[in-house]
Amino acid sequence: MIDWKQVWLVWRKEAREVFRDRRTLMVMFLLPALLYPGLLLLTAEMGQAQQQRLQTLVQTVGIAPALEQDVNLRKAMKNASLTVLVEKKFDPKTMKLWVGPLTPVNGETSAYGISFDNGDGQARHVVSTLRDELDKCAAELRLAALDKAGLAHGILQPLRVMEFGTGGKEKDTRFLAGRALPALMLLMLVVGCGLMAQDCAAGERERGTLETLLCSPAGRLEIVCGKFLMVASMGVMSGLANLASMTLTMSQLKVSAVASGQTEAINFTLPWEALPGLLLATVCTASLVAAAALLLASFARSVTEAGHMLLPLTLAACLPALASSLPGINLEGAMVTLPFINFCLLVQKLLLGDATVSQVIAVCSATLCWTAVLLVLLAKLWSGETLLAPPEAKIFNLKSWANRAWRERLDLDEGLLLIFGAGIIFFQLGTPLQSADLVWGLAVSQWGFLGLGSLLYLRLHRVRLAPALNLVKPKWPLYLICLLIAPTLQIIGGAATSALFGDGGGEASKLIHEAMMAAQGRIGLAGCIFLFAITPAICEELLFRGALLSSMKGRMSVPTIIFVQGLLFGLMHMSISRFPGTFIAGCVFAWLALRTRSIFPGMFLHAVFNSLAVVLTLCPPPNFEAYVKAHEWQLLVASLVIFPFCLWVIDKIEKKEAG
Amino acid sequence: MLEVRDLRKHFSDGRGGEVKALDGLSFSAAAGEALGVLGMNGAGKSTCLKILATLLRPDAGTVLLDGVDLLAKPEETRRLVGYLSCSTGLHRRLTPRETLEFFAGLYGLEEGEAKRRADELIARLGMSEFIDRPCGGLSTGQKQKVGIARALIHRPRLLILDEATSGLDVVARQSLLHLVAGLREEGRVMLYCSHHLEEIEAICPRLMIIHQGRSLGCGTAAEVLAENQADSLPTLFSRLAGSQA
Numbered sequence: 001m002i003d004w005k006q007v008w009l010v011w012r013k014e015a016r017e018v019f020r021d022r023r024t025l026m027v028m029f030l031l032p033a034l035l036y037p038g039l040l041l042l043t044a045e046m047g048q049a050q051q052q053r054l055q056t057l058v059q060t061v062g063i064a065p066a067l068e069q070d071v072n073l074r075k076a077m078k079n080a081s082l083t084v085l086v087e088k089k090f091d092p093k094t095m096k097l098w099v100g101p102l103t104p105v106n107g108e109t110s111a112y113g114i115s116f117d118n119g120d121g122q123a124r125h126v127v128s129t130l131r132d133e134l135d136k137c138a139a140e141l142r143l144a145a146l147d148k149a150g151l152a153h154g155i156l157q158p159l160r161v162m163e164f165g166t167g168g169k170e171k172d173t174r175f176l177a178g179r180a181l182p183a184l185m186l187l188m189l190v191v192g193c194g195l196m197a198q199d200c201a202a203g204e205r206e207r208g209t210l211e212t213l214l215c216s217p218a219g220r221l222e223i224v225c226g227k228f229l230m231v232a233s234m235g236v237m238s239g240l241a242n243l244a245s246m247t248l249t250m251s252q253l254k255v256s257a258v259a260s261g262q263t264e265a266i267n268f269t270l271p272w273e274a275l276p277g278l279l280l281a282t283v284c285t286a287s288l289v290a291a292a293a294l295l296l297a298s299f300a301r302s303v304t305e306a307g308h309m310l311l312p313l314t315l316a317a318c319l320p321a322l323a324s325s326l327p328g329i330n331l332e333g334a335m336v337t338l339p340f341i342n343f344c345l346l347v348q349k350l351l352l353g354d355a356t357v358s359q360v361i362a363v364c365s366a367t368l369c370w371t372a373v374l375l376v377l378l379a380k381l382w383s384g385e386t387l388l389a390p391p392e393a394k395i396f397n398l399k400s401w402a403n404r405a406w407r408e409r410l411d412l413d414e415g416l417l418l419i420f421g422a423g424i425i426f427f428q429l430g431t432p433l434q435s436a437d438l439v440w441g442l443a444v445s446q447w448g449f450l451g452l453g454s455l456l457y458l459r460l461h462r463v464r465l466a467p468a469l470n471l472v473k474p475k476w477p478l479y480l481i482c483l484l485i486a487p488t489l490q491i492i493g494g495a496a497t498s499a500l501f502g503d504g505g506g507e508a509s510k511l512i513h514e515a516m517m518a519a520q521g522r523i524g525l526a527g528c529i530f531l532f533a534i535t536p537a538i539c540e541e542l543l544f545r546g547a548l549l550s551s552m553k554g555r556m557s558v559p560t561i562i563f564v565q566g567l568l569f570g571l572m573h574m575s576i577s578r579f580p581g582t583f584i585a586g587c588v589f590a591w592l593a594l595r596t597r598s599i600f601p602g603m604f605l606h607a608v609f610n611s612l613a614v615v616l617t618l619c620p621p622p623n624f625e626a627y628v629k630a631h632e633w634q635l636l637v638a639s640l641v642i643f644p645f646c647l648w649v650i651d652k653i654e655k656k657e658a659g
Numbered sequence: 660m661l662e663v664r665d666l667r668k669h670f671s672d673g674r675g676g677e678v679k680a681l682d683g684l685s686f687s688a689a690a691g692e693a694l695g696v697l698g699m700n701g702a703g704k705s706t707c708l709k710i711l712a713t714l715l716r717p718d719a720g721t722v723l724l725d726g727v728d729l730l731a732k733p734e735e736t737r738r739l740v741g742y743l744s745c746s747t748g749l750h751r752r753l754t755p756r757e758t759l760e761f762f763a764g765l766y767g768l769e770e771g772e773a774k775r776r777a778d779e780l781i782a783r784l785g786m787s788e789f790i791d792r793p794c795g796g797l798s799t800g801q802k803q804k805v806g807i808a809r810a811l812i813h814r815p816r817l818l819i820l821d822e823a824t825s826g827l828d829v830v831a832r833q834s835l836l837h838l839v840a841g842l843r844e845e846g847r848v849m850l851y852c853s854h855h856l857e858e859i860e861a862i863c864p865r866l867m868i869i870h871q872g873r874s875l876g877c878g879t880a881a882e883v884l885a886e887n888q889a890d891s892l893p894t895l896f897s898r899l900a901g902s903q904a
Contacts, residue, residue: 212809
């Protein structure tokens, strides 16, 4: 049971510390309250003033002597309030632009060529003004010609379209605000929670106060809860300050616009009926951001390091905000559960007055579930010794590095560096290579960047290959069991993809299918199996379940290793729709490598898993797809029985072996 | 009575190997006794004190304080221990009074009792002139006093002072030593860890030398010297430094 009195004490202590730190308060509250609206108003004012200045400014334009008597051009220039200078050619020192004659084609009356400095904003503005006026002249000439020929004006525009937004201008503004406001609020939540989390976790460690707090009888869970609640409350306050500030700024802009006669320009008011939903969504998302920020900051050795660690969180929060603005992304299905993106979509709906109570409850529940997961991880981290004694930073020294003794495995940071380095190289070099020539590109990317790259990396770090890569001969029955696991893994992965993305996963499968079909024409079915199934199985297993796994063993718990392996393996495939399947497969391969203490069963399973996909794509049995569709549930249930049974058998075999 | 038996603690060296911080450390201290803990840098002193303060868990060994196993239920036994680390560990934006009241609350003292105890310590340690100033603005000596008061707020049975005089000038150091010497009250066990031999000799009748995670002897200075066949503590330390090199 949580001792809430201690949670309250920790919360109050943190609150006292924060409210006495003027700089943090300024960043959290003064920025949204003064700076952002101030900047917005200033920009609007500047825009308006510049517009007026350009209207009154005398702009000189040059015209060729041949056009001196051109009535239409003279009229357009007069309407645009431009001063005319007759010159033979364009001189940027004396004129903004120069108009010369072009040869009329297809019965045109006149044709003009405008020369201007396209790097000069003012010149671009003058060109645009002149063009508008010339277009008006052209329209008049067109109508006059139609009148002369006795034709109706509608002949030039047989179809006319008009748009009627049923919600009026206010809905337009709310729609636009729904695109910008969630992103700004998320940013403010991350900034607010991030600053607090840095101070509460890394700051305490840096100042040496963490020890005194941890040796008090307050439980770690109580300390974590107290700090989390404080970080979340500051995030909520910061987010709401931003919301209030934006609303007030919009009202201010409306007043200014009305004063200058633009009554229809801006018409935004926060709908009061949306306020409870907005508050609830903000509180829930702030709790998620707070837990994530506190978790990240707990790994940092100093406040500066925590600041660096929190940068990716800012990006992670803002990118979904951009994604939520894409047409077709709605608050339904998997989107309800995806953190941050669900908040943005809900805020959009709330502002438009389209959100339902069930949507608010679903988004808040999903966000709170993610928060609970992070809090469990946080409490676990704070219960261990890592918090008090984080690993010291290693200093890279080329001389000592070259003279290192041979080792049996990589360090964790070296393993992570390998995987991220390989990922970047694979993406930046491998993808263009594969686009240029799929067969050779894939072979070079897999064997060169992943397979041989991993081996070279291990040798350069003076790591012995056999122990690091788990090159141990396993028991032969394991291969038979892997043959049974492979199809069940395909079915479970496919079901997870369908559950999360519906038919959205079909697009990625279609692209792979097309690539395989193209390759089959060049290298045949056997070649395709080698390239698309066996090659990745060998190279990816060397990288993930070889080099990377060796760096994780003994430094993370087994469930954490399996989860991180699945996550990285899924991300490496760079496809959201394929992620569920590749994540599950990565977890299973990692478990297999850990349980059997050998890389080979996982490699074999990976190869069979891939081969099944290749064979079923290139030469599926007759009526295969129809059969699978008809027996979808039966196949899934059978897989869910067979799959754990196979893992249980492997576990038994390994236990017997160990015993 | 504090009894430490066969305490062992290994740390990962970050390269797949292990560092033995404590390698079967055993010692005892009687109620009302101040035991000085001496040792060179990296000998295992701070690890030992952090284990006793329940900040670290040992790989093996037992710690009994008046018969209670300190390691079995860390959250409950923390009420018996007062710990002052070398960094004092004060929240810079809280005042000393708020610090004392905050920790009194964490240790489960009622509001009235916490206030009385805080006033008692303020008077005893001479903290009244800076009691309502933020800790961040205090001098090192003043911070150490607040740190000691914080460690004593719940009347611990075991008081651990790790490098309590580090960073102090001569006058402040003498004043603090005088203060620490008077803390052996109410049958409390006090462990005083320092690099300064004269401090240990001034405060602690008995001392223990830790070297490479083991005790080289626990008793009066004469007993420890006899056990290690050395004529003075500086000589013994020079020898240990030589053997380590």
